[in-house]
Amino acid sequence: MEIVALIYQIFVLLGLLLALGTVLANLACFRGLYPVQQPAAEDAPLVSILVPARNKALNIEACAGSLLLQDYPCYELIVLDDHSEDGTGDILRRLGLHEEGDRRILTGAPLPEGWTGKGWACHQLSLAARGEYLFFTDADTTHAPGAVSAAVAMARAERADLLSAWPRLITVTWGEQLIIPMILLVGVSVYPHWLVTFLQKHPHLASWLPAFARRTLGAANGQFMFFTRAGYDRIGGHASAHDHLVEDVALGRAVAAKMGEGMRLLNCESLDFTTCRMYRSFDETWEGFTKNMRAAFEDSLAGFLLLGSLQCICFLLPFLCLFTASTGRSLILWQIAVIYFIRILLTLRFRTSWLGCLLHPVGEVLALGIGLNSWRRLASKGVQWKGRIYKASRGIQSK
Numbered sequence: 001m002e003i004v005a006l007i008y009q010i011f012v013l014l015g016l017l018l019a020l021g022t023v024l025a026n027l028a029c030f031r032g033l034y035p036v037q038q039p040a041a042e043d044a045p046l047v048s049i050l051v052p053a054r055n056k057a058l059n060i061e062a063c064a065g066s067l068l069l070q071d072y073p074c075y076e077l078i079v080l081d082d083h084s085e086d087g088t089g090d091i092l093r094r095l096g097l098h099e100e101g102d103r104r105i106l107t108g109a110p111l112p113e114g115w116t117g118k119g120w121a122c123h124q125l126s127l128a129a130r131g132e133y134l135f136f137t138d139a140d141t142t143h144a145p146g147a148v149s150a151a152v153a154m155a156r157a158e159r160a161d162l163l164s165a166w167p168r169l170i171t172v173t174w175g176e177q178l179i180i181p182m183i184l185l186v187g188v189s190v191y192p193h194w195l196v197t198f199l200q201k202h203p204h205l206a207s208w209l210p211a212f213a214r215r216t217l218g219a220a221n222g223q224f225m226f227f228t229r230a231g232y233d234r235i236g237g238h239a240s241a242h243d244h245l246v247e248d249v250a251l252g253r254a255v256a257a258k259m260g261e262g263m264r265l266l267n268c269e270s271l272d273f274t275t276c277r278m279y280r281s282f283d284e285t286w287e288g289f290t291k292n293m294r295a296a297f298e299d300s301l302a303g304f305l306l307l308g309s310l311q312c313i314c315f316l317l318p319f320l321c322l323f324t325a326s327t328g329r330s331l332i333l334w335q336i337a338v339i340y341f342i343r344i345l346l347t348l349r350f351r352t353s354w355l356g357c358l359l360h361p362v363g364e365v366l367a368l369g370i371g372l373n374s375w376r377r378l379a380s381k382g383v384q385w386k387g388r389i390y391k392a393s394r395g396i397q398s399k
Contacts, residue, residue: 046075049075189342
């Protein structure tokens with residue numbers, strides 16, 4: 001039994017070292033938006049900044065206000081008020097948005113059957129947009145004045161059909177600080193950004209992969225989605241993901257599926273330009289991730305169990321084994337050291353909570369609990385979010 005336990009601890013350590021290698025490879029190619037000189041008006045393609053907003057009175061003023069201050073010379077701002085009941089529309093009108101012009105507010109149409117709320121809102125925004133670039137961003141984000149100029153410059157330089165930037169995540173309450181940085185842990189230790197970068201530099205190699213394999217390499221962040229209009233239309237826009245609860249991931253996967261045909265997906269960060277406070281309490285954080293987590297696996301129980309098991313075995317059990325194992329304690333200490341090295345790297349790189357880093361085992365338990373709760377809730381009574389009830393991973397039932 002001691003030999004079996006020792007072999008187990010060696011495999012866990014090897015798994016963590018593989019995760020560390022993935023993190024280092026990803027960080028080496030994970031670029032950030034950088035300040036650029038404001039382009040001349042004649043060299044500036046029209047950018048449509050598109051913001052879906054439903055009951056966002058707490059943060060819509062900061063978001064829309066920051067977008068109105070962009071230094072980019074050629075853009076329109078369109079905010080869709082999705083049947084808000086908290087005065088969101090009144091705030092937008094006070095900021096100077098009207099029903100006409102380049103700074104305007106849309107009133108959302110009723111939600112059709114089979115659409116998710118955000119997907120329908122973004123689809124309506126895309127129909128109203130006139131830009132060569134479509135910049136979808138959430139109402140709980142804020143953007144420094146050079147954000148649009150920086151996004152245009154990088155999207156052009158990289159020939160990206162979709163540039164998806166990760167903002168600096170603002171966490172205040174303990175629940176936010178423990179749970180939200182887990183997105184980065186999973187996203188950077190599991191998702192192979194480096195491989196996507198390589199395949200897009202060599203599309204002839206990407207074309208050898210079947211479409212479903214390329215699709216699994218896709219990911220994107222709905223807080224900052226910067227499309228070319230041509231690329232957005234080519235994948236069918238939000239209509240192609242009309243019933244998907246995590247439409248940003250679905251759209252990223254749709255672009256990645258066409259890597260072999262020359263389409264390009266670029267994930268980067270916007271830490272110096274964009275901030276986002278996703279949720280404002282433990283309860284809101286729990287419910288928000290419960291809504292999204294199962295949907296990210298598109299109802300693949302095998303994928304959910306595989307990733308959940310790996311997270312538990314590699315990133316949680318070493319802390320339990322430290323107090324219960326009778327052999328291999330030095331290996332367990334090395335496992336914990338690798339875990340904290342990964343967390344420190346990510347905390348420094350993405351400027352997230354040091355409390356979440358220090359109390360990693362607690363955050364891991366909470367994240368795994370949310371995953372199990374997400375699978376259970378979406379298979380039964382559903383998750384209520386902004387006055388709507390989401391059932392399964394696709395589709396919506398209005399309250």
